[in-house]
Amino acid sequence: MAEFKIKPLADRVIVKPKEAEEKTKSGIILPDIAKEKPIEGTIVAVGGGKVTDDGKVIPLTVKVGDTVLYGKYSGTEVKIDEEEYLIMRESDIFGIVQ
Secondary structure, three states, X not given: OOOOOOOOOOOEEEEEEOOOOOEOOOOOEOOHXXXXXXXXXXXXXXXXXXXXXXXXXXXXXXXXXXXXXXOOOOOEEEEEOOEEXXXXXXXXXXXXXX
C-alpha cells in the first residue's frame, strides 16, 4: 500500500470503512438514509504508539492492511481526496478480523 497522506499521532489509526450494504438479503434496495453505519474497515495508517506517563512508547497491535471491527459511532469522520475515512484510537477497535 502506498504512503498515506496523513500520519496519525500516538495511538490513533485511520480506517477506511467497508461500504454500507446497498440491498437487504431479500433484495430490497436501501436508500442512503436507511443504510447501517459500517462497523468493519481496513487500517490504512497507524500512529507511532501510545506514550505512557513515564515516556515509554507502547507499539500498536494493529497494522496497515488489518481488517478490524469497531463501534458503530467510533472515531471522527474525515474526507481525504473525496474518500471517507475514520480517525480513532486503537482502544476504539474491538478486534482484528482473521
